[in-house]
Amino acid sequence: MNKGRRLFFALVPGREVGDRIEQFQQSLVVSGRAARPHQFHATLAFLGMQQQESLPVITAVASRLTFRPCSLVMDRIGQFKRAGVLWLGVSKIPVELLDFQGSLVSALLDAGIGHDRKPWELHITLYRKMRKPSPIMHPVAIEWTLNGFDLVESVSAGNSVEYHSIEHWKAESQVI
Numbered sequence: 001m002n003k004g005r006r007l008f009f010a011l012v013p014g015r016e017v018g019d020r021i022e023q024f025q026q027s028l029v030v031s032g033r034a035a036r037p038h039q040f041h042a043t044l045a046f047l048g049m050q051q052q053e054s055l056p057v058i059t060a061v062a063s064r065l066t067f068r069p070c071s072l073v074m075d076r077i078g079q080f081k082r083a084g085v086l087w088l089g090v091s092k093i094p095v096e097l098l099d100f101q102g103s104l105v106s107a108l109l110d111a112g113i114g115h116d117r118k119p120w121e122l123h124i125t126l127y128r129k130m131r132k133p134s135p136i137m138h139p140v141a142i143e144w145t146l147n148g149f150d151l152v153e154s155v156s157a158g159n160s161v162e163y164h165s166i167e168h169w170k171a172e173s174q175v176i
Helices: 015-027 052-063 095-110
Strands: 005-011 031-034 042-050 070-080 085-090 123-132 142-146 148-157 160-170
Touching: 005 052, 015 085, 015 123, 015 142, 042 052, 042 095, 052 095, 052 148, 052 160, 070 095, 070 123
Parallel strands: none
Antiparallel strands: 005 042, 005 148, 031 123, 070 085, 070 142, 085 123, 148 160
16 A cells, blocks of 8 residues: 655755754754754645655646745744754744745645645754753854745655655746
8 A cells, every 4th residue: 555755845955054054053052863954944834645646736736836036034043842843943934935835835725735734833943852952042143045945755764754855946036
């Protein structure tokens, strides 16, 4: 029996932004499991387990959407205490990104694609299974220019998970 694929839409930082996030991550003194830098991402919509047959519908939904380039500043640290997660987030989400995320969720609903309906919190996980937060949280301000989004698959790999981009959609070019 086909178990399906665990999928989500995400923003994936490029190398330069990923390196800056990693430098900040390493500056923290945290008792927990550090997220691997090449796995950094900010989830836009978590789809959960999806059958292979639904993949063309999912990619068609994404292909019909317009992603407008925008920038944000990752300047906020937070925790999901019950899950033991320390994350890096933003104080202000650009309106273009809020609009896109809302359009993505609406389009998934219209297409009958299930997704996690918890309120969206833009964040990048820095640590999991955190037992004790860092006594010192350095100020942070990492600028990130968003130029597209990905459909990502979460794959079990031993005692951890790996994320593999299935498809990438570029931001629409703006003519000024």
